[in-house]
Amino acid sequence: MAPPDARLEEPHTTDAFVPDLYRVEAVRRELSDTVTLELAPISGTRPAYAPGQFNMLYAFGVGEIAISISGNHESGNRFIHTVRDVGAVSGAICRSAPGDVLGLRGPFGVGWPVAAAEGSxxxxxxxxxxxxxxxxxxxxxxxxxxxxxxxxxxxxxxxxxxxxxxxxxxxxxxxxxxxxxxxxxxxxxxxxxxxxxxxxxxxxxxxxxxxxxxxxxxxxxxxxxxxxxxxxxxxxxxxxxxxxxxxxxxxxxxxxxxxxxxxxxxxxxxxxxxxxxxxxxxxxxx
Amino acid sequence: MDDRQAPPHRAVITVEGVGQLLAELATRGHRVLGPTARDGAIVYDDIGAVSDMPQGWTDRQDAGRYKLERRDDDALFGYAVGPQSWKKFLHPPMETIWRSRRTESGLAIDAPIAVSEKFAFIGVRACELHAIAIQDRVFLEGPYVDKAYGVRRQDAFIVATNCAVAGGTCFCVSMGTGPKAQSGFDLALTEIIEDDRHVFLVEVGSDAGADVLAHIEHQPAARMDVIAADTIIAHTAANMGREMETTGLKELLQGNLTHEQWEKVADRCLSCGNCTMVCPTCFCTTVEDHSDLAGLNAERVKEWDSCFTQDFSYIHGGSVRKSTSSRYRQWMTHKLASWIDQFGTSGCVGCGRCVTWCPVGIDITAEAAAIRAAPQKSSVVADARA
Amino acid sequence: MHGLDVTLEEHPFFAGFSPDQNRIVSGCARNHKFDAGHYLFREGDPANEFFLIRHGRVALEIVSPGQAPVVIATLGKGEIVGASWLVPPYRWMFDARAVELTRAIGIDAACLRGKCDADAQLGYEMMKRFLPVLVKRLNATRLQLLDVYGKR
Incomplete structure (x- = not known):
């Protein structure tokens, strides 16, 4: 017996789990253990996001971690992420070089209520x-x-x-x-x-x-x-x-x-x- | 004018009819899964005929205890639930969610196409129907859908069984989830064993169920059959092995997050995670990334996880929940309290598996009762009200 | 002295003092100006005065031989500098250096201790003002100890 109200109209893939591919366009070293990456989608445009949301970044074969978005819309078709090397996955991401490809899912979560704070x-x-x-x-x-x-x-x-x-x-x-x-x-x-x-x-x-x-x-x-x-x-x-x-x-x-x-x-x-x-x-x- | 007869709401089939049901579902392309006795327990596995089923077996269950015993009849469903639930088919313990490979241009990711095995589940208990409905909420009714689960779920044909015996750790009556299957099935059986006959009252729950029933031998249900089935179910309801008071349980637990009982239970709890593995609603998963030695191919595998592991709550620097008491508290308050905040329903269906399969016999109903008997109120809440 | 009365009242530390109490404390007070780099006091010196910063910034420092001084905390406008005057043996435990031009009210410690001993109500009012500052600093120091921004 089928579940009620099953929302299966889209293609049958687990696509919320599947990353999109992004190319590392620029790497800026912020601190000895921290870098800022600019990531551009290999195809299409990056999705819109709100300040305070995060993406899941995937380093090939190593794993995936949640990283907040640290740039704004001036970054154009790019996501800006600032990552600190504190473990295997963040270390691999920090070591990536321009031209490398990372997986990216997102953006996810509830961000800062920037608009609601207007007038304050x-x-x-x-x-x-x-x-x-x-x-x-x-x-x-x-x-x-x-x-x-x-x-x-x-x-x-x-x-x-x-x-x-x-x-x-x-x-x-x-x-x-x-x-x-x-x-x-x-x-x-x-x-x-x-x-x-x-x-x-x-x-x-x-x-x-x-x-x-x-x-x-x-x-x-x-x-x-x-x-x-x-x-x-x-x-x-x-x-x-x-x-x-x-x-x-x-x-x-x-x-x-x-x-x-x-x-x-x-x-x-x-x-x-x-x-x-x-x-x-x-x-x-x- | 449609002259086809409306499908009977109820009918009666024999043991042979159950065999025909299994065959009919297999003919329709279903992978037919049902109870079978193996390794000293009732397990759900592929069944092709009635002879694969645990005919004439029952179980004896208590906290930390489980034993199969012979019955003095040939009942097909004369036992309560075993260690496994249908979760292992709908929400498999391991699932590759995608594979990736290095390419000239960098990286490619291949998502597997979710393929349904068209499950047919035979002998699904009322508590398990509720458990499936609860997992539906988790995987299908949030902002994101687990589509692989959805595909498996959509095609599943469900034959429920109304329980004729209550297990020693059962408390579905307390949780309002049984013992009678109310909805969520295609067909529901109640096994009636009397001196001179062994039949099953069949209730039809869906058009698909009616269509299948039309293809197996059946008789119209007589009033006495319905009464016999109701009597059996009422007897089961009156013989629950456990009970749990649910009135105000959510507020009770959420108001007692620093209760000393969490430390007491932690003295016994081994943090083994058995309770989460056997629970038909526990849904937590982790992911593992594997790559080949050449570093050319990698895959991401989703696996059942347990909130009883240290790793479960790891953030950079260490585990958030280092102590066993905090992990037991997370599990139990999630199951009985915050689940309601998250999904609008308790996460417990009263199946008793966590009680039976706990190696030290920790009993969730006893733990809840201990806190209810001497509520302490968490100091934080008390401060906020002061 | 009238000018100092007004200044005392304006300083948040003395908010709620009665005019009488203000007058008593004013009798122990004087104005100071410290240029950037000058010290309000040095470790080991007698703690015979404490300070209410009117504006500027003061660094509390401690020195280990062979190493650059370590700044433990900075204090600014509206804050008080110095607690050692309250407890025997009344000697400073740190150096206090003006980071920038700093104007402060100095209160003679022996004078104020004497007046507090003589007037328990005044002494209690002083304690009610000093203790929260000290507890707040202690809490801040505990947080600082955790080194929360370091790698764990």
Whole structure:
């Protein structure tokens, strides 16, 4: 007996599992272990995407990992991904050279509510490589600067030498219509910026907390501290958005790996509202 | 005016009729699968005739215990469910999802065309019908569809069996999933064994079922046949081996995520994953990438995975769920609570397999009862309400 | 001294102080200006004054022999510098260096300790302001310890 409402009108392949082929068009080394790749589809045009979404990148014979999109529409028919070498698959992807071919599925997931934040103050809080998934949202807000009230970018990183997108941060900082604050965990006296953790910057730039929407991305501990600091500063938890990370295999909500309480990070996230996850976020080993 | 007779809603067939049913389904190109006794258990496998079926066998089940025993009659379906479910056919343990090869221009990926084996399942229990319906929701009703599953599912012909015995670990009555098959079948059988006869009441669940029934010998069902079947099913319902209180269970578990019971069960749990393998609704999979030694060909294989492994929750740096207590909590709260958030239904059908096949006899109904007996409320929730 | 009263009230640390309490604390206060590179205090010196930054930035540093100083934290406008004046033996544990031109209010520690001892209500108000700052810094330091951006 057939299942009710089976949606099988399309060709009978498992195509949600099958990657499209993308050629590596450019590789830029960001840090000793981090590169940014520009990927163009071998045929056709790349699908549209929203800031905060991710793709599954496949290195031939090695495996597949979820990587956030770190570029914006100015990249034309290309996907921009910033990848850190932390394992077999990310290492293989980081070692790819222009001309190499990677598999790509996506984009997947729920991104940053950039449009919904129009009319508000926007605070981006990034930690380390967490700046990469925020970058498309920052670029979109800056492109439509007039639609937002005050905008701040708070960035925490390990030390001045390991600073992702340093030139971009410097160019953003030159603008008069956004506030950019960078803090590092460790520095020598040559560093004239902030030393300390990124939540500590929040009181320095807090605008009207009732009008602020915060987009937060970084290691989970950093996001927990940041969300707490934002709440303490008066930002309502439903106006705080975090980009979560869990193990992902299928990216389409049917392999079960990325469960985070009742949610699947791949399809209910990765960007999730703090008020909806605060209880779960505080639990160990969830 | 259509002068064909409307298909009978109910009919009666004999044991020979069951044999004809198997033959008819095979003639129609189905791969006929049903219960057979092998390696000391009831397993679902290819069957060609009634003689392949576990006639005259029953099972004795309890937490961590399973044993086949002889019956004193020749019942075809005189046992409860074995370790396997129909999941192994519809959602196979291993499936190559695509192959890739190096080419002059870089890389090519070949997706296999999903081919249906046109399964016919014989002896599907009410709990298993629900389990199939639950997996349908997971694989076919989300934003993305597992098309290979859909193809296999669409062509499957389902002959259900209303349970005449309740297993020692059964609790379908608690879960509202049995013992009577209500929907989701093409034909449903109730085995009636009386002093002088051995017949099956057949209920028709679909046009395809009616068409198949029309091609095998059958008699109209008498009122006494229907009453006999209802009595058997009522007897099964009254003899469940286990029960589980489901009222407010979701909120209970989600409000007790730091309950000490998770540590207690972890003292016994071996993290072996048996419960997830035998569960007819557990759907989690991982993928393995293989390549040949020359590095020219690779394939990606989807395999059953278990939330009881360390690797399951691995993110860069380590496993999120390192402790056994967190993994047991993930499994049980997913099954009984967050499944409802995700798919609008409990993930448990009360088949009792996880209880029977747990090597240390952990009983999900007892675990739920332990938390219900002494709810502690997770501190986080309590704080939020304070 | 009137000018300093006003400045004290404007500093968030003293928000909610009564005019009387403000006047008492003002009696222990004076204004400072530190040029970039100048030190507010150095490790081992007596902690006889603490600072409220009005603007500028101060780096807390610690030095190991043969190595460049390590900046542990920077503090800016509206923040306080120095806690060692609260606990015996009243000696600084770090160097505090002005990263840029920094204006601050300095509060004489012996003077304030004496007034707090004499006026328990004032002492309690001071503690209520100091303790959250210290706990916040401790928490931040713990997060910093985790080295969350490093490879695990």
């Amino acid at each position: 103050d926007v605070m981006f809080v990034a930690g380390g490589l967490g700046l990469a998934p925020l970058r498309p949202a920052i670029l979109e807000v800056l492109e439509n600067r007039a639609r937002y009230d005050r905008v701040a970018i708070l960035f925490g990183t390990r030390n001045p030498a390991d600073m992702l997108f340093r030139h971009q941060l410097e160019s953003w900082r030159q603008r008069l219509d956004i506030e950019v604050e960078v803090t590092v965990d460790h520095a020598d006296p040559d560093w004239h910026g902030h030393v300390g953790v990124v939540p500590g910057l929040i009181p320095h730039v807090m605008f009207d907390p009732a009008e602020t929407v915060a987009f937060v991305c970084g290691p989970e501990v950093m996001m927990r501290f940041t969300a707490t600091a934002l709440t303490a500063a008066g930002v309502a938890s439903e106006r705080i958005h975090l980009s979560m990370e869990r193990n992902m295999k299928c990216a389409i909500g049917i392999c079960g790996h990325c469960q985070f309480g009742p949610d699947f990070v791949c399809k209910d996230g990765p960007v999730m509202r703090y008020d909806r996850i605060a209880e779960i976020l505080a639990l160990r080993e969830i």
